[in-house]
Structure formats: structure tokens, C-alpha cells
Amino acid sequence: MNARWAQIALLVAGAVLVGAVLTLEVYFNTRATHGAADLIDIAIPQFGRAAMWAALVPLILRLRELVPLARGTWAGGMSFHLAVSFGVMAVFYLGRMWAYTLWFEPTWPEGFWRMALQNFYGRNIIDMTYYWAVIAFGYGLEYHQRYKDEELKASQLETRLVETELQALRQQLHPHFLFNTLNTIAVLVRERRSEDAVNLIARLSALLRLSLDQRGVAEVTLQQELEFIDHYVEIQKVRFSDRLTVQQDIAPEVRSARIPHLLLQPLVENAIVHGIAPKSGPGRLEIAARRSGADLLLEVRDDGPGLPDGRMRAKEGVGLCNTRERLARLYGARAQLSLQTRPGRGVCVQVVLPYRADSGELRVQS
Known part of the structure; x- marks a missing residue:
């Protein structure tokens, strides 16, 4: 009218x-x-x-x-x-x-x-x-x-293309994570640690249930992602026993910030596999989050052997490469992922993305 x-x-x-x-x-x-x-x-x-x-x-x-x-x-x-x-x-x-x-x-x-x-x-x-x-x-x-x-058609086509690419990138993370976890279960079975293997299977089941509950969601709150990480770390602790210590330094005001689903998991996994696993003694992993103006800063640090500067990008596996690509698709130049190495003292992965509180509307359905 x-x-x-x-x-x-x-x-x-x-x-x-x-x-x-x-x-x-x-x-x-x-x-x-x-x-x-x-x-x-x-x-x-x-x-x-x-x-x-x-x-x-x-x-x-x-x-x-x-x-x-x-x-x-x-x-x-x-x-x-x-x-x-x-x-x-x-x-x-x-x-x-x-x-x-x-x-x-x-x-x-x-x-x-x-x-x-x-x-x-x-x-x-x-x-x-x-x-x-x-x-x-x-x-x-x-x-x-x-x-x-x-x-409008071009915009809709581009949106569907981005959604498809994001979904493909996310789906690559699940097999990667499952492969490492199942490999851990196989090691426990070979070592005749049956009780640990059963506990690990139960925790993996709980983690997959949580992942399915969040299927089709492009973003979750940082608090929800940290709860997912807690379940994941519990699985990893079965493998590393007392050698793995995880500390969190999360500013209270950013726990409601929205971040891409499964953003931290590949970063934590990468730190454990390449930072903690090669060490013969105990290892420490730190997760930090704070707000800096209009940005949200996330850091995942390990105290592993670190990497030579020339091998920084060469050591980016599926997890880091997909995370970098997902950030580029979702936020463009407004998001960054960088690696800082401290030879003999570990690697720090820093993610900078726009800060958005829980009232945000950005969604990409699977």
C-alpha cells in the first residue's frame, strides 16, 4: 500500500x-x-x-x-x-x-x-x-x-557459496579431531588401559552429543566454546595423564561475546599436538580472552619447544589453515590470526576479531 x-x-x-x-x-x-x-x-x-x-x-x-x-x-x-x-x-x-x-x-x-x-x-x-x-x-x-x-540473485548466490564453503571447512575439523581421538583410544587399548579407553569413549560420546546440539549454528558465545573446550581437554588428559595442565585467563565481560563455533578447539588441539606432546615432562596450555576497543582478542599459548621463524606457516596444519579461512570468510580483513613463537618456550596463537555481544544476529546455517 x-x-x-x-x-x-x-x-x-x-x-x-x-x-x-x-x-x-x-x-x-x-x-x-x-x-x-x-x-x-x-x-x-x-x-x-x-x-x-x-x-x-x-x-x-x-x-x-x-x-x-x-x-x-x-x-x-x-x-x-x-x-x-x-x-x-x-x-x-x-x-x-x-x-x-x-x-x-x-x-x-x-x-x-x-x-x-x-x-x-x-x-x-x-x-x-x-x-x-x-x-x-x-x-x-x-x-x-x-x-x-x-x-539480489548474485548476492544470494554468493551467500550460499560462502555458507557451503564454511560448512565444508567446518566439516573438515570433525574428521581431523576424531582421527586423533580414536588414535588415542587405540593407544590405550594396546597399552591394556581398558578403563581409560572406556572413559575416553564415554567422554568422546558426550562431546559429540554437545557438538550435534550446536549443529547449524555459525556462532556461539565464548562461554559455550569454553565449555566445549573443557570437554575436549578432559579427553586429552586421559592421554597425557598428569602431564597436561590447562589455565584460563578470561575477562568476565567477554564471556558473552559471540565467536565462530569450533574456533578455539583446533587451536587448542594444535597446541597440544605440537607443543605439549613433544615434551618429555609436564606441559602447560593457556587460554586467554580480553576486549581491546572494538575487537576481541583470543590467545592460545603452550610452553612447548616452539618453532623456528621460517617454519611458522609451514607448520600450519588442517586446523589452523581452516580457522584462518573461516575467519576470512566471516569477517574479511576485520579478523586476523597470527602465530608468535618463542624458541624453547612455546608458541602463541592470537586471534583478533570484531567484538559482538550475545545480541548479535550473524548466522550461517548449515
Whole structure:
């Protein structure tokens, strides 16, 4: 309904503008040729002329749809609209003379039709120009709508493509994680640690149930992600026994921040596999989170052997590569993932992404 009234308002505004332009043109031309002119007498027929054109706009637009200019390889469509525009111009011209007769009651010594022929002048062709202007306006609206439709389709296609890519990246994490966990279970079985293997299977089942509960969710709160990490760490502690210590330094105000689902898990797994596992003694893993202005800063640090600077990117496995790609897809240049190594003292993975509280709406359904 609002769109309908907006179209009517636009049509009325256009008619008023055309009427004003015609009135001023005729008024100043009359003053230049006759020295005097009555603005009201000039305005009435000119605004009437504009009003008639405004009333015909819907009809002309409908004719354009029914008989496009390209009908019959252009010849048919062009001929049709040329004939109609000439007919409309003639009707307008004769209608104005007839209205002038009724309004001012002039006398036509030579008869109405002879006077109509004698008073016809080239400027009446402007009525044909109005007709074609409406035709052009109709095509302009059509092309604009096509452009908007194509733009919408392209946007929807891009969104679906990003969703598909994000889903593919996320799904790569699950087999990677499951492979490592099942390998741990196999080691426990070979070592005849049956009770530990059963406990690990039970914890893996609980973790997978939690993961399924969050299926189809692009983002979770940091608190929810940390709860997932707690379950994951419990599984890893079965493998490392007392050698693995995990500390958290989480600012209270960022626990409600929204982050991509399974953002921290591959970072923690990478730190355990490449930082804690190679050590012969106890290892410590730290998870930190704080807010810095409009950004959320996340850090996962281990106290492992670290890496030479030249091997930083070379050591990025599936987890880190997918995490970097997911951040790029979700946040573009607003998110960063960086590695800092301390030879002999471990590696720190830092993630910077826009801070968004739990009221955020960003979702990408699986």
C-alpha cells in the first residue's frame, strides 16, 4: 500500500512540475511576442495538459508491456507506438481547442476544423515527445528492476557459496579431531588401559552429543566454546595423564561475546599436538580472552619447544589453515590470526576479531 501511494505521489509531483514548466514557457513567450499575458489563463490549459498526461501514464506503460518496441524485429513495435503517439498528440491538440472553446467561447469564422488545421504548429509535436518519454521511463524502470534482481540473485548466490564453503571447512575439523581421538583410544587399548579407553569413549560420546546440539549454528558465545573446550581437554588428559595442565585467563565481560563455533578447539588441539606432546615432562596450555576497543582478542599459548621463524606457516596444519579461512570468510580483513613463537618456550596463537555481544544476529546455517 505504501508503495502504491508513493507511485501516485511521484506521478502527481511530475504532473505539477511539467505543468509549471509549460506554464512558464508559454507565459514568457506570450509576453515576448504580445507584451502582456495572463498567468492564470495560461496556467489552466497547461496544467490541464499535464494532468491529462499524468492520467495516461499507466495506460502508456501498459501498452509498452503489451507491445514492446522490439516486437516484429522493431518495425512492428516502433510503428505501433509512433501511430499511437501521433494519435494521442492529435487528440490532445483537438481536446485543448475544444476545451478552449467551452471556456472562452471564441468564434471560429472559418470553422473549428479549419482553425484547428491553421493553428497547428510544430510545438504540438512535444506531446509525442511526452509519450516517448513515458516509454523511455518504463524501460528505465524495467532495466533498473532487472539490475536489482540480478544483484539480489548474485548476492544470494554468493551467500550460499560462502555458507557451503564454511560448512565444508567446518566439516573438515570433525574428521581431523576424531582421527586423533580414536588414535588415542587405540593407544590405550594396546597399552591394556581398558578403563581409560572406556572413559575416553564415554567422554568422546558426550562431546559429540554437545557438538550435534550446536549443529547449524555459525556462532556461539565464548562461554559455550569454553565449555566445549573443557570437554575436549578432559579427553586429552586421559592421554597425557598428569602431564597436561590447562589455565584460563578470561575477562568476565567477554564471556558473552559471540565467536565462530569450533574456533578455539583446533587451536587448542594444535597446541597440544605440537607443543605439549613433544615434551618429555609436564606441559602447560593457556587460554586467554580480553576486549581491546572494538575487537576481541583470543590467545592460545603452550610452553612447548616452539618453532623456528621460517617454519611458522609451514607448520600450519588442517586446523589452523581452516580457522584462518573461516575467519576470512566471516569477517574479511576485520579478523586476523597470527602465530608468535618463542624458541624453547612455546608458541602463541592470537586471534583478533570484531567484538559482538550475545545480541548479535550473524548466522550461517548449515
